[in-house]
Amino acid sequence: METLLNDFSVGLFAMQAIVLLIVILLMRKFAWKPILDALQDREDGIQEALESADKAKLEMQNLKASNEKLLQDARMERDAMLKEARDMKAEMISTAKTEAQQQADAMISQAQEAIELEKKAAIAELKAQMAALSINIAEKVVREELSNKDKQMKLVESMLSETTLN
Template sequence: MDQLLNDFSPGLFIMQTVILLVLIFLMVKFAWKPILNSLNEREEGIQGALDAAEAAKREMQNLKADNDQLLQEARTERDSLLKDARAMKDKMIADATDEAQAKADLILIKAQEAIQSEKQAALADIKNQVAKISVEIAEKMVRHELDNKDKQMKLVDDMLGDVTLN
């Protein structure tokens, strides 16, 4: 350290101080402003990016809220459509059941009418056959000269044995 103090030159010290001050002045004049401008631009860019990210975040939240609302509306509409479809299905089933019951009742009535008609026709046919048989019996009885009751009874029994109802 002694050697440094012995080698110290005030002219050199002043000259180096002046050069240092000139360099600082030049740095402030030409380099400091661009560096500060560059830092400010960078800071503004970062702040802009942060603001844009915040705006995007808010926009995403708004979109999510809108999507949730649309989803809820779609679910409500789906539930309404399903309810309407179920009601329509139940109505169609009830209508088909009523129509089938009406057709079944009509078929039953027609069947009963047909049975009644067949019954009347069968009774009329039986009456015709009984009348025909009666006429045949009377005719056979008249042909035979029947003086005797025993003969008449025997003839009636024979004829009844020959007759079969269809």
């Protein structure tokens, strides 16, 4: 340390101080300001990138919420369409059952009417045959009875005795 103090020169110190001040001024003018400006630009760019990232994040959240809402709406619409289809199916089945029951009732009614008409026709034909048969039998019996005079008298007397006058 002592050698440093012995070799110390005020002129050299002043010269070095002036050179140092000139280097600092030159650095400040030509290097320091551009470095600070570059750092400020970089900081501004980073800040803008962060703001853009925040905006993108918000936009993604909005898109996600919008997609969720669209998905929910689509599900609701699908459910409504399925419910409507089930209702239509049930209504069609009910209508078909009702129509089938009506047709069956109409067919049964027609069959009953046809049976009743056939029954009446059969009864009428049976009555007609019975009447014809009865007339034939009566005719044969009357001929037999009326062929003999004694039998005629007996018949008249038996009828008169069976008949009561009021």
